[in-house]
Every structure is written in C-alpha cells, then in structure tokens.
Amino acid sequence: MESIDKKNVSPLEKLSKRDTIKLRKKHIGASVTLFFKKNPIKIVRGEGQYMYDEKDEQYLDCINNVAHVGHCHPHVVKAAAEQMGQIYTNSRYLHDNIVIYAKRLTEYFPKELSICYFVNSGSEANDLALRLARCHTKQKDVISIDGAYHGHLTSTIDMSSYKFTKINGGKKKKWVHVAPLPCSYRGRYTLDDYSADEIGKLYADEVHTLIKNAKVAGRSIAAFIGESMISCGGQVLLPKDYLKNVYKYVRDAGGVCIADEVQVGFGRVGKMWAFETQGVIPDIVTIGKPMGNGHPVACVVTTQEISKSFERIGTEYFNTYGGNPVSLAVANAVLDVIENERLSEHAVQVGESMMKDLYQLKDKYSVIGDVRGMGLFIGIELVTSRVTKEPATMLAEYVVSKFKEQRILMSTEGKYGNVLKFKPPMVFNHENAKHLLEKLDEILQEVSNSVQARTSSLSSIQSTDSVNFESFSSDSLSDESDSLISE
C-alpha cells in the first residue's frame, strides 16, 4: 500500500487521515458525500452510543439510528461471527434462522401481516413493496408525502420528493402524486389556525383530492407510501387520524397502504412500529436500518393475500443475500437485545424527560420554533421568527458545527435544513441527554449573546420575534458550511 504519509498513522489506522482523504477523492464517487466535508471525521471504533476517531477522541452519537442497540453490541457481533463460520449462503436452502426470525418478527405485527420477504436494504424493501402493490392492485400510481425519502433506487427516488426535487432537471413522474407534508407546525394546516383534532383529517383530505384528480386524469392508485413518522421531511409526527383517513381513501380507490418503518421502527417511538401510534394496520410494512444494527438486512412484511397475488402472476423472487443465515442471525440477536434490555421502555423514559427539558429551552430561546417527538425520535425546529416561522437554516448548521466541537454528532433535516434531528442509538441515556441539552443551552446562549452584542440593543434573541442570522453564514461556518444531509 503506497502511502506518502507514514509517520502520521496512529495504531488504530492503516493509513494517515490525509492519505485516506486523498484516496477517497481519487477513487470514491464525489456524490457519496462526507459529514463535515471540509474537515471530516475518521471513525475507527464504536461502542454503545459512542464513536471514536483515530486519536481515540470520543463522540456522542445522536443521529445514528442504524446502530440501534448500540455500536458493535457484543451479543450481535458474537452471533454474526459464529454464523459466518458455519454457513453464509442463500435462502434456496432451508435454514432455521430465517424462519425463527420470521416467526418472532410477525408476532410483533397484527395477525394479518404474517408474510416476510427478506432483502438487503430499506431501498430494496420499498422497491419490492412497490412491486407487490402494483401486482396486487393491477394499478400503477403512487402517492407519497412531500419531503419523503424512500431509498436510493430509480423507483424509490421517483417516489421521494426529498430526492428528485434536489436533482437538477429532476421532474416528478406522472405516476407519482405528492401529498402535502402533514405538519402541524408549518404548512397548509397548522395549530395556529386549527385544533389538533382537525388537522389530520384536513391533510388526509388533500390525499383524497389527489386521488380524485388522478382519477379524472385517467390514472389509478396502486399505493400510498408514507413513513409512520416523517424522518428526512423534518422529524414530523403525523397528526391524529391522518393515516386512518388516508388509508380509507386509498383503499376505497383500490390501492394498498405501505408503511415505511425503515427509520422509525423497532421500538424507537415507544411502540414497536410507529404506525401503531396512528391506530391503523397497513397492508405492507417495510423495515430496515435498525434491524441489522449496521448489517445490510431489511424486510417487507405483508398479508397472505398480497403475497398470493405476487405468486399468482408467476413471480420467482430471488435475492442473492436476502434471508441468508448470517443476516438473520444478526437480526435475531438485535431482537434479543431490544427485548432483553427493554430498549423501547428506555427510549420512552429518556425521550419524555428530554421533551420536558426541551420545552423549557423553547421558553428560553425564541429561535426554537417547535419541539416535537416521541421516544428517541425528536425534532427541534429553528426559526428566525416565531411569527413568520422563517427557517433558521444557517443557525441550524452553526449549531451542528458547534456540537461537533463539543464531540456531539448532530444533524439537520427537513426541506429547509432547519430541524435538528435527534435519533440516537437506543442506549442513549439520561446522562447523555443532560449533557446534550446543557450544550444546546450553551450554544443558543452564545448565539443569543452574540446577536445581542451585534445588534447593540436590548432587543435580544430571547425577547424579539425576528432575528437576522445571516451573520452565522460564511463567517462562522467557514470550515463547516456543509450541512449534514442525512437520510
């Protein structure tokens, strides 16, 4: 291995950080972006809710929902290593791991959802969900939510306005219908004008309108796909009765309902699946990220009826790695830990306590426009004005960069990149929460002081409704101006 820089290689590295960056620039597609592009982090090990760089500096991980039961959980590592030494082959041979997991998994679902298809990624799962829906309904179109992200494939990008709107020349496909983001804070129907009981139905009616318009245009809906809590769209909790009404409209139109639980499933929000908080039963559920704690494994869960439609048209579904014994050993081990360590209950306790503290911070700083969350799924929306709700995008980026200095990994979400996203490994504890909130308080206090000083007046960030945060752009963020775009 040629390396110019041999003296700066720590015992935890094979290459110096400089050489790693150099080779990455040379050989990895530039579209594959790094966190903190201008000064990226090199991570060499992880444990629980912590990651460590090449200098063994500890970072508190507040964003990696994939490392669900904690980075490198020994029970999961052991299960994977043992199975890897036994057999690592495809699902055309019988194996116990796949059926044991399928049985355990489906016990967490309403009885209708009894059939599993194992795949390698959430993207593959959502693509297969689309195939199943189209096959079952013999219809083609899809309704997805504005700001949604459902995967990196041709088909799933077409369904993800979060993606296709960001690609130059990216156009919405005719078979895709984009429903407004059902946010109660920002959007067409908010708590400013409506009661919490009305909003869900009003946003669902927008979906109804899309269905009717599609029909007029001679089109028909195969599926509605939506996260049961919206992640990339801005950590948005669905309003009461939203899915209940949407599912009814979609089913009346002959479509099926897909719940994308790839980011929010496996107990994060206090229920095993986020759709449970909406009192609905989807026809197809996709799960992924937390399922393998880092290992590429995902799954589509559906009904016997939909599965039979797929079989009936003569499909042979083969996925080289889908359902292999190692992926399922990992998935079984992850489920063990979720159960044994009561991680969902833990998430509720830590999350509820955090929400209380965040409401206090909201009272203190007017830049916090909204705080929303459930369990260890929390969004903190920053605004320059509580009246206009203008997104404080630069400030959010600044906060993230200040967190990085404090060795806390945070990130932003939402159409305007102004929502601080909190979605940590589920072992994130009360002490971590306390630390995080203290630092957030400090950062916002510093911002507040700085604004006060600069405006040279008594109208502070704490008492005015509108503040200019342009000052936090090119200056403060000179080295960290790239936001953490995450999915």
Added chain:
Amino acid sequence: MESIDKKNVSPLEKLSKRDTIKLRKKHIGASVTLFFKKNPIKIVRGEGQYMYDEKDEQYLDCINNVAHVGHCHPHVVKAAAEQMGQIYTNSRYLHDNIVIYAKRLTEYFPKELSICYFVNSGSEANDLALRLARCHTKQKDVISIDGAYHGHLTSTIDMSSYKFTKINGGKKKKWVHVAPLPCSYRGRYTLDDYSADEIGKLYADEVHTLIKNAKVAGRSIAAFIGESMISCGGQVLLPKDYLKNVYKYVRDAGGVCIADEVQVGFGRVGKMWAFETQGVIPDIVTIGKPMGNGHPVACVVTTQEISKSFERIGTEYFNTYGGNPVSLAVANAVLDVIENERLSEHAVQVGESMMKDLYQLKDKYSVIGDVRGMGLFIGIELVTSRVTKEPATMLAEYVVSKFKEQRILMSTEGKYGNVLKFKPPMVFNHENAKHLLEKLDEILQEVSNSVQARTSSLSSIQSTDSVNFESFSSDSLSDESDSLISE
C-alpha cells in the same frame, strides 16, 4: 420457540426439518422458492466447495459462485468478525477499508475505470449503473440481451427478459430493446452456417438495427447492458468481436456501455473480468456476488467523466450500508484469498481439464449438444436431437435430480432450462472434477440404457439423432420435478 417436533432436532439444528418447512410455508413469501421444492435441502454448515445438511451429509457445490473463495473461508470470517467488533457504520465518516479496497480494486481495471460506488447487491449496482448512464447521456433507453438477468428490482427486471417474460402479463417496456442472445450454438447465427469469425459481427449488427429502429421511433439509447459472459441466459460465451462492435454502435449513438460482471467477475474465467476476453473497455462495470463471498456487498466502477456528470446534476448518493467498514473488510479479505491462493490460475487449470473430458463425453452421448466454457464457468447443453437441437429440458432436470442423489449440487440455465450450469466455488479441484464427470457419465449411461431398453431396438441414444425424453418427466421426476431455477 414452539415446536411440535422436538425429538427430530439434530445437534446442528434449532428446529426439526419438518418444523423449519412448516414455519417457512407460514411466514416466507411463496415466491421465494427453494431448490428441490418437494424435498428441499437443509444446509447447516459449509466449508470450501462443500455444504453439509442437518445429518452432516456432504454435498459437492457446483453452482454457488457467490461462495467464491470457498464457503466460510477462515480468512474472510476472521476479517469480518474483527471489523464487526470495531465499527460497522456508514460511509459518511472516513474509514481506511473503503479507500484501500477502492485502490486495490481499480488496479485490476483499465486506468479509465477509477471511480467506485459501493452498494449492497448486484441489483443495486445495476440500478445505479442505469442512473449513471441516463444522467451522463441524458438519454433514456437501454439495450439488453435476450435471456439476460440483471437483478430483482423494478428497474432491473424491466431490463431482464429472463424475468419479465416469465411474469404473466409481463410486458417489455418501451425504453427497453432486447437484442438476440449472441449464441453460436443456437439462434440466428450459429456455427452450422457461419464461421466463428463472422458470428460476433452478425449479432452485433442486430444491436445496430435496434439502435436505428429506436432512432426512427424517436428514441435514444442511454446504455447497452450485457454480461460479459451470459449466465442465466444459458452459460453462453460471447462470440469473437461481439462486444467490440456493439460498444462501437452504442457509443456512436451517444450511449454508454455497461458490463455486468456480477456473476462472472473476479477471476472465474481466467481473467479478472470477463470483458477482458472481448478486448473492450466498458464505461461502467458492475460487480457483486463473489465480491463478498456471501456477504452483501457490490460495487459500480466507472470513469471520472461519468461520475462527474452524476455530481454535476446535484446528486447526493447515500447508501446506508454501501461502503461500510465491515463489508469492505470482507471484500479486502476475499481479494487477499483470490491473490494468495492464485484462484484464477487454478480455475483455468481445472476448467481446461474439465473441458477436455466434457468433449469426450460429448463424443459418447449425443444428448450433449454443446459444451462451452472458460475457467470454472461451463455450460453443458442437452438436446433430444443434434439435428433439430430440440432442448432436452426434462432430461436436464432429471440429471440434476440424479446428481442430488449423489450429493452433487447442480442446476440448469437458459431459456429452455436445458443447460447444465457449472459455476462452483473457485476452490473446486481436479478430484472434484473427476468425481463430477464420472457421475455425469454414469447418469447419461443409465439414461442411454433406459432409452435403449424402452425403445427395444438397437437405435440407442448413442447412435440416433433424436430421442423422446418425455419418459423422464412425471415418472422419474415425481419427487423432484421442479428444476433449479437460478440467477
């Protein structure tokens, strides 16, 4: 774990085989098929070119090209287990494994192909290749080969006539143009009528015609995608100069050329990549299966120029597991073994020796219509008549079922399922080859005797040109009538 059948659980199992089957029927989509549906095999461990069932019966694996360096190779298992205990996170953080592998990998390619995108499966790789091609050319259509298989996703199935023609109501999409399978044995241009030097150009001219017709219809070609040796299409070697001419036509039309090396790459055919046997340099190469020896990892390799086009439109390509440190630890370890054990040279030696012996068997049995191969990629095409070349599909299935009785795992390929496919782990050795060919000889001899006896005449399988193999259908295959459909 509820289990009715506790007494039949071997020490290597968690469930009895009966319970495994029962749970599989209950919870796994029926479209996910098993080898030998009616009497499937339960595999509990693997080592080198062997797999073992729950009774510790040894099977010789002649079909699993994924277990490239041998099932559960200790060097690979060790590398994976170690990395899994350190860090298993996404490629937004710097890590040495990804860049070291990218450097090593691209050294095996012509210098133009210097950029890597890591994904989880061959399907994801081919989908990304399609995205790259469309983005770079700003054109939409794709030419693929009849009988091709490029993956299980919506987009890749559309490009795979092997798949979409088998789905009831499955129609070719307008953006897909299917070129004839360039087979020198069966098809439009064969060695019966043309010289080996002419065939490649003639089949390439068919692609040229497709391009011209597309143009007349107002369509334009983004890409030609083709395996550099055709796997599912029937273990077909491309005729001389085929890709050279096809690539020229495609590039003249503004398209790019994608070589799908997911099944045939990594030294199997004596060259690292099968496209090298055609003297061409593709614009995009997809690799997968052997890359991780069972672990879900795949890659798209392309040029700086195409990568830049992708970046230019504003793409941020994020793949949750793509390029993670564990997948790349595995890929690096696989590459170590390929290099250290000189597996490609080994493949050539064993393969050449097998081809010689297979030509002898072809002289002996007229049911062998064609034998073709390179390295450890071999196809044996069975026919009922050498004159009409009618596919001996039932016979091929019968041979596979007889092999199973002998604890040899073989499978069939091709549009008619009459091609015995040989694509074993690369550690398959001379002794294994001798055993396999002895058994094939025995099976064909038995078939020959049986036909002779039944026709009660001296016109035997060895001397006539046409034999009726219907007798090998429902009777002989009562328990094994399902062929091994493989991808």
